Amino acid sequence: MGALTDTFTLSTGARIPEVGFGTWQIPDGDTTYNAVRTALETGYRHIDTAHGYGNEASVGRAIRDSGVPREEIFVTSKLPAAAKTHDEAVTRMEESLANLDLGYIDLYLIHAPWPWGQHEERFDEGNLAAWEVLQEGLGDGRLKAIGVSNFDVHDLENVLTKGDVAPAVNQIQYYIGFTEPVISGFCRDHDILVEAYSPLATGDILDNAAVQAIADAHQVSLAQVALRFCLQNGVLPLPKAVGPDHIRANAALDFQLSDEEMARLNELPDAAPGHYHNATQG
Numbered sequence: 001m002g003a004l005t006d007t008f009t010l011s012t013g014a015r016i017p018e019v020g021f022g023t024w025q026i027p028d029g030d031t032t033y034n035a036v037r038t039a040l041e042t043g044y045r046h047i048d049t050a051h052g053y054g055n056e057a058s059v060g061r062a063i064r065d066s067g068v069p070r071e072e073i074f075v076t077s078k079l080p081a082a083a084k085t086h087d088e089a090v091t092r093m094e095e096s097l098a099n100l101d102l103g104y105i106d107l108y109l110i111h112a113p114w115p116w117g118q119h120e121e122r123f124d125e126g127n128l129a130a131w132e133v134l135q136e137g138l139g140d141g142r143l144k145a146i147g148v149s150n151f152d153v154h155d156l157e158n159v160l161t162k163g164d165v166a167p168a169v170n171q172i173q174y175y176i177g178f179t180e181p182v183i184s185g186f187c188r189d190h191d192i193l194v195e196a197y198s199p200l201a202t203g204d205i206l207d208n209a210a211v212q213a214i215a216d217a218h219q220v221s222l223a224q225v226a227l228r229f230c231l232q233n234g235v236l237p238l239p240k241a242v243g244p245d246h247i248r249a250n251a252a253l254d255f256q257l258s259d260e261e262m263a264r265l266n267e268l269p270d271a272a273p274g275h276y277h278n279a280t281q282g
């Protein structure tokens, strides 16, 4: 476990490389293109983007130019959170497919159960309308698997009980001390793979002394411990990096945290206490 080609298995039976390369906040154009090319050259075979990141076209171009066969790369993208009607979801999904221009998307997620800024409201009907469109994409083969992101138990139950297909993935904020046990447990019980977004708390975890002590004992970086932590909890981390040294370091995860270290890390309070959490998580 720990190599970029090791995989988790989705409920669909598809294999998903166990570390994904995150691309949120990487500017479109050369910065995204170069980061994704570096990631693919380093050996990452799983790239996470979103319609809302504005960089799908650069991700797609980097993949096409990489020389790595399309079928060896797992690409995730996301339907915009605001798309809560059938027509808008169709339009946005078609845009994602065209932007990426890779023939198909391996995993397409509803980015959030609420349009950004409306966390306190429920959008059960809108999520079902969006889910129906993702199911259609699955049916015609242009989406190979479908899932959700930022969904709490209520939102998951809505889709599980009223949709025809169960989500394969729930992508949530997850890092040491912020492991969302209620949502994670529900997903485990329903064969929904949990993906850890912001596994480094968007960088806010990097000065945590307790985690650093464990990193020192293994002569690895704090970031590497934070990513191993996800893997050893059965959760798929999505580290984002622009710096080539970071991109390479996050791929070097061939070490093992002991059971005692994992227990200590699992008991730590929020390792990035100032970090932003949305209202339905936690």
Ligand SMILES: NC(=O)c1ccc[n+]([C@@H]2O[C@H](COP(=O)([O-])OP(=O)(O)OC[C@H]3O[C@@H](n4cnc5c(N)ncnc54)[C@H](OP(=O)(O)O)[C@@H]3O)[C@@H](O)[C@H]2O)c1
Pocket: 021, 022, 023, 024, 025, 048, 049, 111, 149, 150, 171, 172, 196, 197, 198, 199, 200, 201, 202, 203, 206, 221, 223, 224, 238, 239, 240, 241, 242, 243, 245, 246, 247, 249, 250
């Ligand atoms: N579904 C959602 O709603 C959602 C929300 C947030 C994120 N995500 C996904 O999750 C991915 C990761 O989350 P995130 O973007 O919040 O960031 P993150 O991976 O938690 O942290 C990224 C930050 O850590 C730095 N870093 C990376 N590797 C490092 C290393 N080895 N040593 C030191 N610093 C390191 C990066 O620096 P440099 O960039 O300068 O190298 C960057 O500042 C996103 O890119 C996106 O794909 C999804």
